[in-house]
Amino acid sequence: MGTLIVAGIGPGAYEHITQAVIAALNVCDEIIGYTVYIDLLKPYFPAKEYISTAMRQEESRCRIALEHAASGRNVVFVCSGDAGVYGLAGLLEEMSVEYPSVQVQVLPGITAALSGAAILGAPLVNDFAVVSLSDALTPWPVIAKRLECVAMADLCIALYNPCSHRRKEHLAMACDILLKVYPADRACGYVKNIGRKGESASLCTLEELKAADIDMFTTVFIGNSYTRIMAEKLVTVRGYAYEGQK
Numbered sequence: 001m002g003t004l005i006v007a008g009i010g011p012g013a014y015e016h017i018t019q020a021v022i023a024a025l026n027v028c029d030e031i032i033g034y035t036v037y038i039d040l041l042k043p044y045f046p047a048k049e050y051i052s053t054a055m056r057q058e059e060s061r062c063r064i065a066l067e068h069a070a071s072g073r074n075v076v077f078v079c080s081g082d083a084g085v086y087g088l089a090g091l092l093e094e095m096s097v098e099y100p101s102v103q104v105q106v107l108p109g110i111t112a113a114l115s116g117a118a119i120l121g122a123p124l125v126n127d128f129a130v131v132s133l134s135d136a137l138t139p140w141p142v143i144a145k146r147l148e149c150v151a152m153a154d155l156c157i158a159l160y161n162p163c164s165h166r167r168k169e170h171l172a173m174a175c176d177i178l179l180k181v182y183p184a185d186r187a188c189g190y191v192k193n194i195g196r197k198g199e200s201a202s203l204c205t206l207e208e209l210k211a212a213d214i215d216m217f218t219t220v221f222i223g224n225s226y227t228r229i230m231a232e233k234l235v236t237v238r239g240y241a242y243e244g245q246k
């Protein structure tokens, strides 16, 4: 009987890891994760046993973690941000039915939408949606439909996976869908490498976002009709007080 803790380690900085995750990392036998996150943790937990696998080997990484936990080891499986937000908590829970002796526990982490929003100001103070532009697991027409629905609902949006090496055009395609409903000067922002080396934040309009220099380590924010750029921050103002002033 072993324990498998699935932990979100936040965006990258040690101080953004929760106390509960630090406690779990301190007492575990081994830490498993994608190479980039393992490299972030090693300096802080040098005595641990580490198992890292490359990006596209999610299923085998999960299998290794479950096998090791089933053999009685205390394993922490790490994901960036929150493990339940485009992370592997779901796949691990699904696969764990094959390992009845393993107790899976998910520990939350600070997801990129929240750490990025804090850097930009306060874009997500009212209702918002989180949409991933990755079509690895979700077909593009489904993503496009979701963007249309989100725009109809006048929600602020946090976009994850805005592009990858394979898909450079998805962000511009998403902007075109939103531009059918949102105006070209809609306030937007994006944050690269949150909590990591090279962190940078930018503000722009929705039209400018189409051609912005954005990579896969970026989270993008698109305001709703109450979002403003003020004093170099992205802020969604408290709606009802401003009703009638637009």
Ligand code: SAH
Pocket: 011, 012, 079, 080, 081, 082, 083, 084, 085, 086, 087, 110, 111, 112, 113, 159, 160, 161, 162, 191, 192, 193, 194, 195, 196, 216, 217, 218, 219, 220
């Ligand atoms: N589980 C993660 C999300 C993984 S999906 C979380 O909760 O944050 C990967 C996407 O998350 C990236 O393409 C990017 O859009 C966003 N992301 C994750 N970490 C980031 C960081 N440190 N800086 C900027 N964006 C990040």
